[in-house]
Amino acid sequence: MSGIADVARLAGVSKSTASRALTGSGYVSESTRSRVVEAADSLHYVASTSAVSLATGRTQNIGVVMPYVTRWFFAEVLEGIQDSLLAEDLDLTLYDARPGTAGRQRIFEQFLARKRFDGLIIVGLEPGDEELERLVALNRPMVSVVGAGAETTVIEIDDNDAARRATEHLISLGHRDIAFVGGGGDAHWAQVDRRRLGGYRESMTDAGLETSARHVPSEVSMPGGYAAAVDLLGDVRSRPTAVVASCDEVAVGTIIAARRLGIRVPTDLSVVGIDDHEYAEMFGLTTLEQSPREQGAAAVELLLQQIDDPSRAPQYVRLHARLIMRTSTAPPLGAGGAALLDSTEIAADGPATP
Amino acid sequence: MSGIADVARLAGVSKSTASRALTGSGYVSESTRSRVVEAADSLHYVASTSAVSLATGRTQNIGVVMPYVTRWFFAEVLEGIQDSLLAEDLDLTLYDARPGTAGRQRIFEQFLARKRFDGLIIVGLEPGDEELERLVALNRPMVSVVGAGAETTVIEIDDNDAARRATEHLISLGHRDIAFVGGGGDAHWAQVDRRRLGGYRESMTDAGLETSARHVPSEVSMPGGYAAAVDLLGDVRSRPTAVVASCDEVAVGTIIAARRLGIRVPTDLSVVGIDDHEYAEMFGLTTLEQSPREQGAAAVELLLQQIDDPSRAPQYVRLHARLIMRTSTAPPLGAGGAALLDSTEIAADGPATP
DNA sequence: CTACTCTGTGGGAACGGTTCCAGTATTCGT
């Protein structure tokens, strides 16, 4: 492999001039610049990243830490991040820190400490105390998608509000008996689910329906939602007329369970989710859209700002979830009017307001 | 940040001795070693990766290139890879090369050329000619999960055989009218789908059923399978009694479509998939299991061997897909016996044979 | 014409490690 010295020799200049010509810093005459570039091309010269990093202190690399890559939300955020990084000529090193694994421990104890990155994006991590401590000890620019407890820049949707609006949508359709499915199944989404559950409860209380509020725990997955819904819907007498699911995967599981039980959606049961998952359309799922891809892109943008100017104060970006009405929600059987109230909501709903 | 010089000074030894003590190479007395380690600990010393890379020529990093991270198979492989790498103290940089994107082009033209890795794992990439050329030009240890056309070590299941066995399972149950759903929808899985379709066709031909063989193109996703199945199953008269799906996502889409159309599974329609997707159990899907996580782990193992000894000849590892019988397959309505032939297959089927 | 800025260039010291080599002390075989 040829180094910059070879390029310099071939172009008949010094190493320093070659370096300036290729990086575009400092004075270089146009003629020598083109000679150098030509020489570099003909030698297929590519600068050694480790040498560059050593000399500049910049790695040209961003670290991404997330607890799962197999879940829709995380994979989408990851692709959003990757797209933006590619455009900025930045590498991405991935740390898949699944809760409770030995790998996660090693990531926090060893891998991150190597600081092989100019900045860090952490996604829905919900770090423990010690983990949090290690993160701040890194003293590197950092942004989190979905709050992490550290005083970093964070990007997230307003989960409480999203759940409120999901619930209010059902209430305005005339539903009174509305259950919340999701959360409490496993540790991870704890924070997010708690916020959404909170929004649901508040909304029920505001409508004077707190007595009929019900929370059915479920794992955050389609099979989890399915299992929980089979339980919930099994008994005809205690069956609610509508369900707010903590996310679309759970919502879809609920719809599938309902169909299996011969319960018509939306005639007998309305279901609303949060996410706008890729499956939402296929099931006609009414949902509150959060765009994880955009969240990833925003994370990169804010991180780069912070790398550029580390003194910059942390920002808090709260994205607005848009209600997308499809065919999984309708007034309850026997209810007449109220429904029309909602039909304009999509139009009334503006673009995301950071 | 303190460097090795600081550690050496604190321990009262030279840089070289400190280095030997910390890397564990060469002679160091036990007493000085512990002094050095202690000094390093108290200074929270962490070696600069760029300096180490520059000096040793090793990056301690593995590159992973895949066309999607949002699909089940790829995300699972990725987690398998990550797990193994964490155990080996190796970093992972991800290149998400979605077909047809500008990002993919940049990855091949610029990112990979930087050779920021000691080895490369490419997953289901199906590179174009020029892309392939660039890959081999890297001249780095490389293994592919699912063949890539290059003469590298490859790990994959026998797709043809998997589809054959899926088909034969249905035939042995007494089915004669069997359709194949999947493939031909988008460019990417082309190779894999073609092999699976081939296995299905061969199997039908072997059974003298080529005249009833039918291929219904579909995108490789649940909504894709759903849409294709709605088409296929819509007309009662031309409806097959069984479907081989090119993968579980398509199979699940098919089952959902069938249910919606009031077609009972497996009574009216048998469905078999390939994957053993996380949703398979929930739908009682009979399928041929391929364990992507294991494939990822195997890829790492073989790659490390090759990094260790670059002269090693490329290997070809063909994994065996195990038939998992659930409740989505049964003899066709009106057929009597034959079914029992299959019931022992799970037991008869040994562990994967590389 | 001088002083001073601006442009262009090269030499060489970093950056932070590893590793070769030389040198010394100790052990061991004969």
Next chain:
DNA sequence: ACGAATACTGGAACCGTTCCCACAGAGTAG
């Protein structure tokens, strides 16, 4: 007792860049 192998250590070169500094020539203001 002597040479050789072995254990341990430090000095310095080296990995491939960037970038500071010195320097030269050209243009320009006074």
